[in-house]
Each structure stands twice: as C-alpha cells, then as structure tokens.
Amino acid sequence: ASSFQDLSFPEASQFQLPVGFKDFGKTDPEMSWQSYVDNNLVGSKHCSKAAIHGLDGGKWATSPGFTVSPTEAKTLIGGFKDPSGLRASGIHLSGTKYLCIRADDRSIYGKKGATGSVAVKTGKCVLVALYDESTQPGQCATVVEKLADYLIENGY
Numbered sequence: 001a002s003s004f005q006d007l008s009f010p011e012a013s014q015f016q017l018p019v020g021f022k023d024f025g026k027t028d029p030e031m032s033w034q035s036y037v038d039n040n041l042v043g044s045k046h047c048s049k050a051a052i053h054g055l056d057g058g059k060w061a062t063s064p065g066f067t068v069s070p071t072e073a074k075t076l077i078g079g080f081k082d083p084s085g086l087r088a089s090g091i092h093l094s095g096t097k098y099l100c101i102r103a104d105d106r107s108i109y110g111k112k113g114a115t116g117s118v119a120v121k122t123g124k125c126v127l128v129a130l131y132d133e134s135t136q137p138g139q140c141a142t143v144v145e146k147l148a149d150y151l152i153e154n155g156y
Contacts, residue, residue: 033061036127040147046139047118047129049094053077054125066094068128076128080105080121093117093128106148109141116140120148124156 033052041050042063049066053059057073068076072092079086083103091098091110098110098117110117114133118141119126127148131140 033125036147037061037063041127041129041143044143046131046135046143048115048132048135050127050129050144052125052127055121060125066130068093069095073126076108076119077121077126079103079108080126083108091117091119093130107141107145109137111137118144120144122148122151122156125151127151 037050037052041047049063051059051062051066051068053068053073055077057070057077059068059073062068072094075085076091076093079091079100080103083100086100086103086108091100091108093110096112098112100108101111101116102109106121108117108119110119115131116137117128117130118137119128127144129140129144131137
C-alpha cells in the first residue's frame with residue numbers, strides 16, 4: 001500500500017497530512033485539523049495566528065490566543081455570499097476589527113495598519129489566518145490560498 005509520502009504533488013509538496021488523517025472521523029478529528037493550523041499555517045512563519053471553522057461557524061481548530069467567536073465566524077462566512085456587511089462594518093476576528101480590502105465568494109482579506117487577515121473558503125470549511133508587521137500580506141495570503149487549494153483538491 002502506498003502512503004501519502006509516496007505521492008508527488010508539486011504544488012502541495014509543503015503540506016503534510018496530519019497524523020491520523022487516513023482514519024479521519026474514526027479517531028480524534030480535531031487533532032487532524034489542529035495539525036493544519038500548527039504546521040501548515042502558523043508553522044509557515046507567514047501566519048501569526050490561525051483557525052479553521054466549519055461552514056456552520058463551528059470551530060475545528062485554532063492557535064493559542066486566537067478565539068473567533070461564533071458570531072464573528074458566522075458573519076465572516078456570510079460575507080462569502082454577500083460581502084456588503086463586511087465592506088460596510090469591517091471584518092471582526094478575535095475582537096479586532098479589520099478594514100475589508102477584498103471580498104468574493106472564495107477569499108476575504110482584511111487590513112489593520114501593518115497587520116491583517118486572510119480568510120479562504122473551501123467546500124467544507126474556512127481557513128482564517130492573521131499576519132503581523134513582520135510579514136508581507138502576500139506571503140500570508142499565498143500560504144492560506146495554497147492550503148485551501150490542497151483541501152479542495154482532496155474533497156474538503
């Protein structure tokens with residue numbers, strides 16, 4: 001039987017399936033999604049904090065000190081369908097307001113001074129990441145967008 005490591009995915013080579021992923025749903029699913037936050041998003045050093053939420057707003061995984069409230073998550077997710085509220089009132093994540101600079105049916109980007117947020121929707125979840133002053137916005141966006149592509153390609 002071949003394993004994920006035997007396969008070659010040039011555009012997704014930096015991403016690793018978390019421990020237990022092949023048994024996803026049979027063991028502790030939160031542990032699997034937490035690996036994406038810890039290793040692929042925050043671990044990239046281009047995202048200072050990150051979270052993954054289901055399309056219903058439920059938290060799947062998050063980095064320490066980053067709590068997207070259920071209301072914030074639902075408002076953000078609603079912005080993929082109708083971004084007018086985010087454009088008018090901003091993006092609120094973990095109690096911080098970001099100016100909405102991009103919002104479409106896949107990606108929502110926010111900015112606050114030299115920091116910002118990137119949210120990307122897949123078929124089953126939303127990846128949310130923050131970047132700080134030491135990171136170029138495009139670096140964070142690339143990491144989040146590529147992980148979203150990888151998840152979409154794999155049915156998530």
